[in-house]
Amino acid sequence: MSGERRICIEGGHPLAGTVRISGAKNAVLPILAASLMAKGSCRITDVPNLTDVRVMLEVLSNLGAQVHWDEGTLVIDATEARTDEISADLMRRMRASNLVLGPLLSRFRRVKLSHPGGCSIGSRPMDLHLKGLQNMGARFEERFGYFEVEAERLQGADIHLDFPSVGATENLMMAACLAKGTTVIRNAAKEPEIIDLQNFLNALGARVRGAGLDVIRIDGVSELGGGKHQVIPDRIEAGTFMVAAAITEGDVRITNVIPEHVEPVTAKLREAGVIVQEENDAIRVIGTKERQGIDLKTMPYPGFPTDMQAQMMAFLSIGQGTSVISETIFENRFKHVDELRRMGANIRLEGRVAIVKGVPSLSGAVVEATDLRAGSALILAGLCAENGTTVERIHHIERGYERLVDKLSILGAQIRLEETIFSQ
Numbered sequence: 001m002s003g004e005r006r007i008c009i010e011g012g013h014p015l016a017g018t019v020r021i022s023g024a025k026n027a028v029l030p031i032l033a034a035s036l037m038a039k040g041s042c043r044i045t046d047v048p049n050l051t052d053v054r055v056m057l058e059v060l061s062n063l064g065a066q067v068h069w070d071e072g073t074l075v076i077d078a079t080e081a082r083t084d085e086i087s088a089d090l091m092r093r094m095r096a097s098n099l100v101l102g103p104l105l106s107r108f109r110r111v112k113l114s115h116p117g118g119c120s121i122g123s124r125p126m127d128l129h130l131k132g133l134q135n136m137g138a139r140f141e142e143r144f145g146y147f148e149v150e151a152e153r154l155q156g157a158d159i160h161l162d163f164p165s166v167g168a169t170e171n172l173m174m175a176a177c178l179a180k181g182t183t184v185i186r187n188a189a190k191e192p193e194i195i196d197l198q199n200f201l202n203a204l205g206a207r208v209r210g211a212g213l214d215v216i217r218i219d220g221v222s223e224l225g226g227g228k229h230q231v232i233p234d235r236i237e238a239g240t241f242m243v244a245a246a247i248t249e250g251d252v253r254i255t256n257v258i259p260e261h262v263e264p265v266t267a268k269l270r271e272a273g274v275i276v277q278e279e280n281d282a283i284r285v286i287g288t289k290e291r292q293g294i295d296l297k298t299m300p301y302p303g304f305p306t307d308m309q310a311q312m313m314a315f316l317s318i319g320q321g322t323s324v325i326s327e328t329i330f331e332n333r334f335k336h337v338d339e340l341r342r343m344g345a346n347i348r349l350e351g352r353v354a355i356v357k358g359v360p361s362l363s364g365a366v367v368e369a370t371d372l373r374a375g376s377a378l379i380l381a382g383l384c385a386e387n388g389t390t391v392e393r394i395h396h397i398e399r400g401y402e403r404l405v406d407k408l409s410i411l412g413a414q415i416r417l418e419e420t421i422f423s424q
C-alpha cells in the first residue's frame with residue numbers, strides 16, 4: 001500500500017483569531033546535533049513535531065543516544081553515544097543532518113557521513129564547514145559520496161568565513177566547544193538561531209560569546225554536561241502566518257513571537273500597506289485592500305530572510321502594484337513561480353530577479369510543493385484564490401510546519417488534509 005497526501009483549500013475566507021507559534025525548526029536542529037557532545041541529560045522544551053526533527057532524532061538514536069519525547073519536551077542523553085557511519089538515506093532525508101559533523105568530530109575525533117547533497121533550492125556545498133574544520137586541524141577525504149573526517153583533539157583557530165553561512169557558523173561553533181584553546185569565527189552568521197545555539201551550548205558548560213554579532217569567540221573546555229533549554233519561537237512560521245493574515249485581508253493575533261526577529265517581514269508588509277501592531281511577545285496583523293508593489297532582496301539576517309521569499313511573492317502577486325524580488329542567497333529558489341503562474345499570477349523571471357505584476361485575483365489550481373517554503377506559499381495563494389486549490393507533494397511542508405492545517409482551520413480557513421491510499 002502506498003499513500004499520497006495533499007492539502008485542499010477553498011479560498012476566500014478572511015482569517016481571524018489567535019495562533020500560537022511553535023519552537024523554531026532551524027534552532028532546534030543544531031541544538032539536537034549539539035546534544036551529541038553532552039555527557040548528561042539535556043531537557044529541551046518547545047520542540048516542534050516536524051519530520052526534520054524526527055529524522056534528526058533517528059540519527060541521534062542510531063548513534064546510541066537515549067531519546068525520550070513527550071508533548072514538546074525532549075530529554076536526550078548522549079553519554080553512551082558513539083561515532084558511527086550515518087546512513088546515506090538519513091542524510092538525504094534532511095539537509096540539516098550535516099550539523100552532526102562538528103559535534104561528532106569534536107567529541108569522537110572521527111566521523112563518516114554521506115554528502116547531504118543539493119536540494120531543489122540550490123547546490124548547497126559544505127566547503128566553508130570543511131575549510132573551517134581544516135583550520136582547526138581536521139583532515140578529510142571525500143570518497144564514493146562520503147566524507148571521512150578525522151582529527152587529533154581539534155585546535156582553536158582564527159577562522160574567517162567567506163560568506164556568513166548559518167550551517168558553517170553552527171558546525172564550527174559546536175566543534176570549537178571541545179577544542180583546545182580559543183576559536184574565533186569572523187564574518188559569522190548573525191541569525192537568532194545562532195544565539196539560541198550559543199545559549200544551549202553555554203547551558204551545557206561551553207564558553208561561547210558573541211553570537212548575534214560578526215565575531216564569535218569560543219574557549220574550548222574538556223567536557224560538556226547536561227542542561228536545560230527552551231527553543232525560541234519559529235520566526236519563519238510567524239512570518240508565514242503574518243502573510244496569511246495579510247493575503248486574506250484578515251485580522252490575526254500571533255503569539256509566542258519575538259517581534260524583533262520578524263522585523264524584516266514587518267517592515268515589508270507595512271510598506272505594502274498591511275497594518276502590523278507589535279506587542280511584547282505577540283503581533284497583530286490586519287490585512288487591507290490598499291496593497292502597494294514593493295522591492296525586496298533576500299539577505300543574511302537582519303536582512304529579509306530567503307525562507308520568507310516565496311510567501312511574500314504569493315502575497316505580492318495580488319494587487320495593483322508591481323514588485324521586484326531579488327533572491328541573493330540560493331541560486332534556484334524560484335520553483336514556486338511556475339506554480340503561482342498556474343494560479344494566474346503574472347511573474348517574469350530575469351535570472352535571480354522576479355518581477356511580479358499584481359493581478360486582481362488568483363484562481364485555484366492543482367499545484368505542487370517543490371520545496372518547504374514554496375509549499376507554504378502555495379497554501380497562502382490558495383487561501384485567497386477563487387475556487388479550490390490542491391497542493392500536492394506536501395511532505396516538503398511537513399518538514400517545517402507543525403500542524404499547519406489545524407492552525408489555519410482554527411483561524412477560519414476552509415482547508416483539509418486528504419490522503420489517497422493506493423494498493424500495489
Ligand SMILES: CC(=O)N[C@H]1[C@@H](OP(=O)(O)OP(=O)(O)OC[C@H]2O[C@@H](n3ccc(=O)[nH]c3=O)[C@H](O)[C@@H]2O)O[C@H](CO)[C@@H](O)[C@@H]1O
Pocket residue numbers: 025026027029096122123124125126127128129130163164165166167168189306307329330331
Ligand atoms: C536548518 C537551517 O538552519 N536551514 C537554514 C540555513 O541553511 P544553511 O545553513 O544550509 O544555509 P547557509 O547560510 O549555509 O547557506 C547560504 C548560502 O551559502 C552557500 N554555502 C553555504 C555553506 C558552504 O559551505 N558553502 C556555500 O557556498 C549556500 O550554498 C547558500 O547559497 O540557512 C539558510 C539561509 O538563511 C536558510 O534558508 C535555511 O532555512
Ligand SMILES: C=C(OP(=O)(O)O)C(=O)O
Pocket residue numbers: 026095096119121307372373400
Ligand atoms: C531551506 C530551509 O530549510 P533546510 O535548510 O532545512 O533545507 C527552510 O527552512 O526554508
